[in-house]
Amino acid sequence: MEKGKNKSVIDLLWDLFASVKLAVVIFSLISVTSMVGTVLEQNAEPEKNIRVLIKMFGVGHETAHSIYGILDSLGFMNMYHSWWFITFLLLFAANLIICSLDRLPRIWKLVREHIRPLSQEHIEKMSIRRSVSVKNKPSGIKEDVSSSISKIGFKPAESSSGNSFQFYAEKGNFTRLGVYITHLSILVILAGAIIGLKFGFNGFLNLPEGQISPVAYKDRGSEVPLGFEVRCDNFDVEYYGESDMPKAYRSWLTVLDGGKEVLKKVISVNNPLTYKGITFYQASFGPVRENMKGGILVLRLVSSDGKSTQINTNIGGNFSMPGSSAEARVTNFSPALSFDQSGRPFTYDANLVNPAAYIEFSNLGGKPYSGWILKRYPQTWRLPDGSSVEFLDYWGVEYTGLQVRKDPGVLIVYLGCILMATGLYITFFMSHKRLWVNVTEEKGAAKILIGASANRNRAAFERDIEKLAGLLGEGHKGGK
Amino acid sequence: MSGSASSVFFGLSTIAYILAMVLYIGYLAFRKNQVGVVATTVTVAGFISQTLAILLRWKEFYEVGQMGWLRAVPLTNLYESLVFFVWCLILAYLVIEFRYKNRSFGAFITPVAGLVLAFIDISGMSKDIQPLVPALQSNWLLAHVMMSFIAYSMFAVSFSTGLMYLIVKTDNRNQPAYLFWTIMLGIFAIVLCAMGLDYLTFKVAVKSQEELIKGYLFKASFRNSSSAIALLSFAASAAIIFVIWRFGGVLKKIITSLNISAETLDEITYKSIAMGFPIFTLGGLIFGAIWADQAWGKYWTWDPKETWSLITWFFYAFYLHSRLMRGWKGKRVAMVAVLGFVAVIFTYLGVNLLLSGLHSYGSQ
Ligand code: HEM
Numbered sequence: 033m034e035k036g037k038n039k040s041v042i043d044l045l046w047d048l049f050a051s052v053k054l055a056v057v058i059f060s061l062i063s064v065t066s067m068v069g070t071v072l073e074q075n076a077e078p079e080k081n082i083r084v085l086i087k088m089f090g091v092g093h094e095t096a097h098s099i100y101g102i103l104d105s106l107g108f109m110n111m112y113h114s115w116w117f118i119t120f121l122l123l124f125a126a127n128l129i130i131c132s133l134d135r136l137p138r139i140w141k142l143v144r145e146h147i148r149p150l151s152q153e154h155i156e157k158m159s160i161r162r163s164v165s166v167k168n169k170p171s172g173i174k175e176d177v178s179s180s181i182s183k184i185g186f187k188p189a190e191s192s193s194g195n196s197f198q199f200y201a202e203k204g205n206f207t208r209l210g211v212y213i214t215h216l217s218i219l220v221i222l223a224g225a226i227i228g229l230k231f232g233f234n235g236f237l238n239l240p241e242g243q244i245s246p247v248a249y250k251d252r253g254s255e256v257p258l259g260f261e262v263r264c265d266n267f268d269v270e271y272y273g274e275s276d277m278p279k280a281y282r283s284w285l286t287v288l289d290g291g292k293e294v295l296k297k298v299i300s301v302n303n304p305l306t307y308k309g310i311t312f313y314q315a316s317f318g319p320v321r322e323n324m325k326g327g328i329l330v331l332r333l334v335s336s337d338g339k340s341t342q343i344n345t346n347i348g349g350n351f352s353m354p355g356s357s358a359e360a361r362v363t364n365f366s367p368a369l370s371f372d373q374s375g376r377p378f379t380y381d382a383n384l385v386n387p388a389a390y391i392e393f394s395n396l397g398g399k400p401y402s403g404w405i406l407k408r409y410p411q412t413w414r415l416p417d418g419s420s421v422e423f424l425d426y427w428g429v430e431y432t433g434l435q436v437r438k439d440p441g442v443l444i445v446y447l448g449c450i451l452m453a454t455g456l457y458i459t460f461f462m463s464h465k466r467l468w469v470n471v472t473e474e475k476g477a478a479k480i481l482i483g484a485s486a487n488r489n490r491a492a493f494e495r496d497i498e499k500l501a502g503l504l505g506e507g508h509k510g511g512k
Numbered sequence: 513m514s515g516s517a518s519s520v521f522f523g524l525s526t527i528a529y530i531l532a533m534v535l536y537i538g539y540l541a542f543r544k545n546q547v548g549v550v551a552t553t554v555t556v557a558g559f560i561s562q563t564l565a566i567l568l569r570w571k572e573f574y575e576v577g578q579m580g581w582l583r584a585v586p587l588t589n590l591y592e593s594l595v596f597f598v599w600c601l602i603l604a605y606l607v608i609e610f611r612y613k614n615r616s617f618g619a620f621i622t623p624v625a626g627l628v629l630a631f632i633d634i635s636g637m638s639k640d641i642q643p644l645v646p647a648l649q650s651n652w653l654l655a656h657v658m659m660s661f662i663a664y665s666m667f668a669v670s671f672s673t674g675l676m677y678l679i680v681k682t683d684n685r686n687q688p689a690y691l692f693w694t695i696m697l698g699i700f701a702i703v704l705c706a707m708g709l710d711y712l713t714f715k716v717a718v719k720s721q722e723e724l725i726k727g728y729l730f731k732a733s734f735r736n737s738s739s740a741i742a743l744l745s746f747a748a749s750a751a752i753i754f755v756i757w758r759f760g761g762v763l764k765k766i767i768t769s770l771n772i773s774a775e776t777l778d779e780i781t782y783k784s785i786a787m788g789f790p791i792f793t794l795g796g797l798i799f800g801a802i803w804a805d806q807a808w809g810k811y812w813t814w815d816p817k818e819t820w821s822l823i824t825w826f827f828y829a830f831y832l833h834s835r836l837m838r839g840w841k842g843k844r845v846a847m848v849a850v851l852g853f854v855a856v857i858f859t860y861l862g863v864n865l866l867l868s869g870l871h872s873y874g875s876q
Binding site: 052055057060062063066067068069074112113123225234277278279280281300301302303304309313314316435436437442445446449450454456457459461483 | 518598647649650717729731753784787789790793800801802805806807808809810811812814816820823826827829830833834836837
């Protein structure tokens, strides 16, 4: 890159974008602005970040408010989508493309160029070298040299003149492209991300049990048609032991296309459902507050002689126990029941954490009986006459929170990730290795001179060369 | 559950590392080979004990969680991951000791291990085995967290060798590189002292241990309610930095007496980053993104943790590229390596401790 006055603007721009200097400037710009973006909460209510500013700078509310105003108008409150941050990313991509194009021809030549025999003086200047003497004529050890080189994994070529000869071999020229694969992979990932933003969407759908929806919703509430319908057949949470900490939650989903059921799947966190490019992730759950008392209570009734039936009822509903004259009526319900110190029941959570139904029985072996039956505690299911009422489910009062995504770019992003891993592996763990073995006659013995180079991990290659020298005979180590 | 067999072995390994630290420093001071051999033996014993502890905890977790070996990796909270970090660091150190046949690094690495384990005890962070929330029940978690920590420990090695390189390569007290490393080392010392003070005073002031980490950080010093104490803390910090700056030459003497050339230090810095960078890229960024994609349907959301991982990644990309720039070999590159590890620490601890404190309503 010689400097001259007769360069056009395009040349100057090219040189600028081909420089690693610009790259480190861009690295710094992206890093520093990103740091600001992690201190300010993104897409949050203004009040939150005003508090952050007050805490950070110890200023009053007024001042914090004006700082907030300035930062907001600069786009810092949604900075990863601001025009200037996107510009940084584009500059970064441009830098990467031009820098790679600028150097590719030279690297390509290195990759394509085949190794040639070298003069003895050249070999003596290699960064790795050994010399070995063997009491034999050079022609007598030719086979031996060739097979030793093969033993350390190289395919040698040969050139000979008169009494002396030379074997030379190389491996991994293509590894010089590793850096370019790495750089390309970044562009592939960026391209995948752009495709996803342009042709995909990110939405959510809070779908109550039993309901069906042809659309999902974007963050600002606008509808996105799915092109098919999805129904939540059931939703269930499993807790750790008797705690309120969820161990797993699942939704039983059915996809309907053109009115026909085409797909059924039980999804859970880390285990989504995909249909026609749209994926449904189990993200959250919650109660349908306005319908909390309108659900369907699924009970299994087991009479004292073992007869079992499953029934659906609701709050206020009546049912009779099988094989007896006992009648029952559900009179109350709590989504999360607990008892205080004096034994009085109370509801401690609006979510369906520990659902319980209060059931009054009559004609149950004479005495009237009533009590709370809790889904989580089988001991509350047993009745005085030996029969039992199992609380299986309270259905229709919870919604499953689904993250709905369409992202045609994600496969490209994954492809980019694979490329990046491959590129980095090649770059850092492989190398372009070359070796020359020159054999001449010296005072009736064969003098073997080995020279070698590797563009990376020289120490490892040096051990191979050491082994080769060992294979070639008892010799003294040369140079270093 | 913290009184189990695994915690006995953890305790043993903590003691072993602290003992090893004393021995390595003794070895440096007196250059007696026997002392060095004992130091190595103690470190290896501590390492074996810690390995056993981790395996036992894995088993305990498996029995509590009931969901398969791979999901029961003890790498799910701050405590467990710090322990794993120490384990990787000691492993990396032992490899270097055997590869380079040089024990001198021990005096620098074992204090880090001892300090981290002491930090765990001081901060009183929860050591209980906690059941996994559903999002964490993924096989990617194992690969993601484990590889991130292996990379972090490589970066920790590059940090210490980078710092040592700077110490060895600078003489003039007004040189930027000299100022850089004295301030860096000073800040580390100051933060450690300040956290020690927090610990000494917090037992009277706050009740819950969670509060100590999140809300009480530096309350005994810089953020003290009495402005006199806060001012005094800043003055003391300035004094610490001044002392390091004034007597930095002593450190240089110590390191030069170790028989490690500046070139070897530079080589180890580069090699550990050249190993750490691909591992971090694959495990930290790529596997993290795949996991997020599976769990939440978004491979990248710019949340602070992700963003800081990216910043860290940029720092090390900066390092790798700055070596290619004319005039950047040597000291400047070493400074980038040191800063890279500051980013690592922030990614791991700062995001959890500082940013979440800043964003929560509870404190203050
Ligand atoms: C974050 C994004 C980037 C990553 C992860 C990355 C990765 C790498 C890696 C791993 C190397 C090999 C370094 C070594 O040999 O130690 C490398 C070399 C290089 N990078 Fe990047 N790079 C990035 C961005 C860029 C950009 C924007 C440029 C534009 C100028 C650039 C220019 C170069 C050059 C010129 C080389 C040397 C190639 C050679 O040795 O032939 N890189 N890069």
